[in-house]
Amino acid sequence: MNTIEKYNRLEELKKLVIQKKRLMVEDVVEYFNVSYPTARRYIQEVLTDNRDLKKIRNGIGLVSDIRESEIYFEEKLNINIEAKKSIAKKCASLILEGETIIIDSGSTCYFFAQEIYHKNLKVVSTDIKISMELIDNKNISVYTIGGEIRKGYYSIGGEIAKENIKNFFVNTAIMSADAVDLERGITNADVFEVPVKKELRKCSERLILIVDSSKFNCNSFYHIMPLSNIDIIITDSNIDKDIQKKIKEEKNIELIIV
Known part of the structure; x- marks a missing residue:
């Protein structure tokens, strides 16, 4: 593609965002018939010189239309399903028989819980949905931390939960995230789960972050914690190549791509 064609595409992308208020990476892929990495590159380049546009999770939007609120758990289950299930399956393969683990809240963690169903484990859950998913399994002992339950998300959080989770120490903690930035680290849209998430590093020997590629950049x-607190990151193959390189070489974190 020559410089003029590229410029025209970026201008077209800008007009689309202004017209529709926000675009997801999937929309850019479909509209321009390009790969996911190319779509993300278009978004990054159009953001460089346009202050009226802003990066949002898995897309781009108008500054005046940015929403910090999360979508509900049931809706999350239908987003990037295949990527999340592949990530969950790979993560489950790293868990050994007899391990003690803590599972964070979120849709990818929920899929992970489904993948460990056949294993003999002790599981501490910070999510009501995940606890219910595992409770009938005779091979898994389930412990749920006490605290307030967040309606529509099923996570257990707040200061009470923060104190309760300190009673546990496990081999592995499985963590999710709303957003991941190489410099700022791991962040969350709502403060409710933050106190519990912050404790995951302290109460585990190994911390695994499972996130689909839309959460990066x-x-x-x-703010929850810096990336340096993470031992392993598992994500899907749509993650940007530059981000892959920086995670491995600059952050010195084991990165598993499925």
């Missing part, structure tokens, strides 16, 4: 409102 994004920021949410509340």
